[in-house]
Amino acid sequence: xxxxxxxxxxxxxxxxxxDLRRKEDRLSLLLSLVIGALVGLVVVAFIxxxxxxxxxxxxxxxxxxxxxxxxxxxxxxxxxxxxxxxPLARGSGIQQTRAALFIHDGRISLRSVVGKFVTTTLTLxxxxxxxxxxxxxxxGSGMASVIAHKLGLSRLQIRSLVPVGxxxxxxxxxxxxxxxxxxxxxxxxxxxxxxxxxSAVLASATSWVVLHLVLGDNPLFHVPAFHLVSVAExxxxxxxxxxxxxxxxxxxxxxxxxxxxxxxLPRTSLWIQPVAGGLTxxxxxxxxxxxxxxxxxQIERVLNGDVALKAVLILAAxxxxxxxxxxxxxxxxxxxxxTLFIGSMVGASVGAVAHLLFPASTAGPGAxxxxxxxxxxxGTIRMxxxxxxxxxxxxxxxxxxxxxxxxxxxAFFISQKLQKEPIYDALAHQDGLHIPTRPGGAQPGIRRxxxxxxxAPGSLNPEMTVGEVALLVTDSKFExxxxxxxxxxVGMVRTRHVAAAQKQGREDMTIERLMQIARRSDxxxxxxxxxxxxxxxxxxxxxxxxxxxxxxxxxxxRANARIMLGVVTLADxxxxxxxxxxxxxDYKDHxxx
Amino acid sequence: xxxxxxxxxxxxxATVSEFIATFAVILVAIAGLLLFDSALATVxxxxxxxxxxxxxxTGERLIARGKIEEAVDRLRAASTLDGDNAAYGIALAxxxxxxGHPRAAEQMLLPLLERDPADGPANLAxxxxxxKEGRNPEATSFYHSAIYGLWPQGAExxxxxxxxxxxxxxxxxxxxxxxxxxxxxxxxxxxxxxxxRKRIANLFVVAGAPTRAVAIYREVLRRDxxxxxxxxxxxxAALSLGDFATARTNLVAAQKLVPTDSSALQARxxxxxxxxxxxxxxxxxxxxxxxxxxxxxxxxTHLSVRKCLGVQAPQVAAALDSAANALLxxxxxxxxxxxxxxxxxxxxxxxxxxxxxxxxxxxxGALALIHNRIAQ
Numbered sequence: 004x005x006x007x008x009x010x011x012x013x014x015x016x017x018x019x020x021x022d023l024r025r026k027e028d029r030l031s032l033l034l035s036l037v038i039g040a041l042v043g044l045v046v047v048a049f050i051x052x053x054x055x056x057x058x059x060x061x062x063x064x065x066x067x068x069x070x071x072x073x074x075x076x077x078x079x080x081x082x083x084x085x086x087x088x089x090p091l092a093r094g095s096g097i098q099q100t101r102a103a104l105f106i107h108d109g110r111i112s113l114r115s116v117v118g119k120f121v122t123t124t125l126t127l128x129x130x131x132x133x134x135x136x137x138x139x140x141x142x143g144s145g146m147a148s149v150i151a152h153k154l155g156l157s158r159l160q161i162r163s164l165v166p167v168g169x170x171x172x173x174x175x176x177x178x179x180x181x182x183x184x185x186x187x188x189x190x191x192x193x194x195x196x197x198x199x200x201x202s203a204v205l206a207s208a209t210s211w212v213v214l215h216l217v218l219g220d221n222p223l224f225h226v227p228a229f230h231l232v233s234v235a236e237x238x239x240x241x242x243x244x245x246x247x248x249x250x251x252x253x254x255x256x257x258x259x260x261x262x263x264x265x266x267x268l269p270r271t272s273l274w275i276q277p278v279a280g281g282l283t284x285x286x287x288x289x290x291x292x293x294x295x296x297x298x299x300x301q302i303e304r305v306l307n308g309d310v311a312l313k314a315v316l317i318l319a320a321x322x323x324x325x326x327x328x329x330x331x332x333x334x335x336x337x338x339x340x341x342t343l344f345i346g347s348m349v350g351a352s353v354g355a356v357a358h359l360l361f362p363a364s365t366a367g368p369g370a371x372x373x374x375x376x377x378x379x380x381x382g383t384i385r386m387x388x389x390x391x392x393x394x395x396x397x398x399x400x401x402x403x404x405x406x407x408x409x410x411x412x413x414a415f416f417i418s419q420k421l422q423k424e425p426i427y428d429a430l431a432h433q434d435g436l437h438i439p440t441r442p443g444g445a446q447p448g449i450r451r452x453x454x455x456x457x458x459a460p461g462s463l464n465p466e467m468t469v470g471e472v473a474l475l476v477t478d479s480k481f482e483x484x485x486x487x488x489x490x491x492x493v494g495m496v497r498t499r500h501v502a503a504a505q506k507q508g509r510e511d512m513t514i515e516r517l518m519q520i521a522r523r524s525d526x527x528x529x530x531x532x533x534x535x536x537x538x539x540x541x542x543x544x545x546x547x548x549x550x551x552x553x554x555x556x557x558x559x560x561r562a563n564a565r566i567m568l569g570v571v572t573l574a575d576x577x578x579x580x581x582x583x584x585x586x587x588x589d590y591k592d593h594x595x596x
Numbered sequence: 597x598x599x600x601x602x603x604x605x606x607x608x609x610a611t612v613s614e615f616i617a618t619f620a621v622i623l624v625a626i627a628g629l630l631l632f633d634s635a636l637a638t639v640x641x642x643x644x645x646x647x648x649x650x651x652x653x654t655g656e657r658l659i660a661r662g663k664i665e666e667a668v669d670r671l672r673a674a675s676t677l678d679g680d681n682a683a684y685g686i687a688l689a690x691x692x693x694x695x696g697h698p699r700a701a702e703q704m705l706l707p708l709l710e711r712d713p714a715d716g717p718a719n720l721a722x723x724x725x726x727x728k729e730g731r732n733p734e735a736t737s738f739y740h741s742a743i744y745g746l747w748p749q750g751a752e753x754x755x756x757x758x759x760x761x762x763x764x765x766x767x768x769x770x771x772x773x774x775x776x777x778x779x780x781x782x783x784x785x786x787x788x789x790x791x792x793r794k795r796i797a798n799l800f801v802v803a804g805a806p807t808r809a810v811a812i813y814r815e816v817l818r819r820d821x822x823x824x825x826x827x828x829x830x831x832x833a834a835l836s837l838g839d840f841a842t843a844r845t846n847l848v849a850a851q852k853l854v855p856t857d858s859s860a861l862q863a864r865x866x867x868x869x870x871x872x873x874x875x876x877x878x879x880x881x882x883x884x885x886x887x888x889x890x891x892x893x894x895x896x897t898h899l900s901v902r903k904c905l906g907v908q909a910p911q912v913a914a915a916l917d918s919a920a921n922a923l924l925x926x927x928x929x930x931x932x933x934x935x936x937x938x939x940x941x942x943x944x945x946x947x948x949x950x951x952x953x954x955x956x957x958x959x960x961g962a963l964a965l966i967h968n969r970i971a972q
Contacts, residue, residue, distance in 0.1 A: 016616070017612050020612045020615055020616055021612060024612075024615065037619075037622055037623075037626070040626050041622060041625060041626050041629070044626060044629035044630060044633055045629065047633045047637075048629060048632060048633050048636060051633065051636045051637060051640050052636065054640065055636070055639070055640055055643075058643070150618070150622060153610065153614075153618040154610055154615055154618050154619070155610025155611075155614065155615060213630075217630070217633045217634060217637050218637055219680075221679060225676070225679055225707065227703035227704065227706060227707060228703065228706050228707065228710075300676060303676055304672065304676070307672070307700075307703075307704065308700045308703065309672065367699070367700065367703070369703070
């Protein structure tokens, strides 16, 4: 979009604007309000349009065949649009937002934002059971980025506004302004104490006000008052925490496994892959219509005690499969909505069984469904505190806190034990994105890899033989060499390994084979692609060298770990720290040595 | 040699004009989106409300046909689609109650009452739920809130209905004082509604205020001397007052007006005759007759107590037997008048014991009426 120019401006206005641009605090305050309002309105439009189109699509429930065909057709059209026009709009949007923030200096294009809006609306309206919140966060962050860029703000200012937009979007999507701030800081920035806290709060509050202005004071779910019937009931919430944690792990593992399988398919099939999700949903919906869509109406029914044990168990299982396939196959939509759905069904199941066994000392299944949502959020998204605040904001009932905390912490602990990598990190890794878990920032006194990076000495082809490579590397001062194929970096090979293989007379062995043998002998230390990123501290590079045994590490792009930006060597790191190596010491200056 | 390999590009800084223009575009976009969203929200709200109304009507029809479960589904849909309409939530709660789930119904009503504590229909629904659960003191409180609450239409009629429901509850509980307190404010209401007047009069009898009932029945009979129901009511009030002769006269009058349906009436006439023949306090009786009746009363009361306590406390019953027999068999040493007093006094004490220890028995109807009169 080209910036619009307006003719002559009065000098006074010009001075005021220049003054505003100079005072970053004031500008940040103003932009937080503007972004909050704009994002809130866009998300409200998104929610209303999605809901309206879904209602029109499935007027009076729709026939059985309509329930099969519409998701297939919807995913086919959305898949084509994603492939042809909006490749960045696939999936949830959370990891894309993080990638934009940490890798692309906060840049998200208007095209991606529009693409996310269009494709997600289409996907959700066709009944694909994915959430609207992740995409909303991406749109919010994207709008903040676009606005900041168009206003000609600095790279730092653009980056600081991305989570602000995300918070505003989350607040409008879930009607939970406090949880929105926490989510944005935790999931996007990775730091609850980030300096953007104030702006995020302001934007979130503004967005929430806009939501209320347009849609009124309607919580996401109308929930009956929560009450703990007996103290012994807390024991059942412990069980719910365990079940919720295990279910979350199952959901995450299935989703990641399916996604890995889809990423191995040829790139030419990208446009048709989402249909796998549509087809799965269609087949399920033929028999069980409640599988369609994000299912918030179904959640509300369960929260209000409308629970049949068999039905909620079936729905939980079908939703886990349908949402996993839909997401993994590349449909545009988030996992927050399905997570809440699965959690509520699992919670209702536990509650129904508990109420059956101990009717006098337990609340109805609806109360458990509520806590179940929290446990699924804590277990899947790995944000137990955000989950507690979110549920508190949804119920507006303080009594929910104690059981929620207990169940959430247990679910979080189980999930952390059984699924090491949080879902958004794992998804980013599958996309080849290496996003930092915490923001780097410009902390004084910390030396970064970028200060010690040097050009790579060249790279070896994995098809080269030991004999060929030995000629190149024997006299080199580098103790490890990068190995790359036509798609980029594949690993590092040590000079001493090449020399050893040559000594053993295995000159015809390929470098690829040599790397495999080295990896096997390294055992636990082995990492497929040892690397560091430009923005990481040098201490991290040292630790990685210790872990992998390489004295040379490739520095790779966060956007694609196979793109090598350069290398960093142990000698350079030591030099950067001002440490002289023993072989370079001038003994005349150190008579004691 | 090390070289800085990555140099992030700085975005171009906009000029002041571009800055202002971009801001203007954003503000226009906000205004446009606000209009668009408002329009969309209106369309959405109207569509949801219309659909909710349809579901509500269907739900009500299903309730009328006794299909409670299906009705609950429809009403739940209506309530979810239009959460602002408390009538849907109340109907859903009432259907849930009818489906045998009072706790769930209670949970549904709580948020409605939280939103508007003065909502008459919601308070009435909650009172019904609590009454069904046997939580009568709480139910009474919600009935009062319904009576004094706000009603969207037909407020007076709905308030009276709520009050009569409360009155029925109190009558079932035999909470006489509370019942009387509810009846007094409406005793002069609905002077043209004869059925309601008779109902109020009947409830006054239950509340232990038969005099007020008599006054209402007199007024009803003055307007229509051929109202058999009023005669019966008058008779019941007279029985409560201990005016057995008047009661009998009114029952016979009613019998004459409805000769075809007189079996129940005949039973009441027989009862009236019994009490008239048993009552030792009746005016104009000779002393020997009073003695005979008082001994008879003591014997009957003793038997009634014996029948009840014999099962509950055999030792107490045996002691009572010997005491009563000793009194009944001994000659009246202190004269007939004192004997009458002693017999009646002991009978009263025994009756008090019976009332405190045993459940009422219809067989003892006449005995109860006589003791009631003696107590007056």
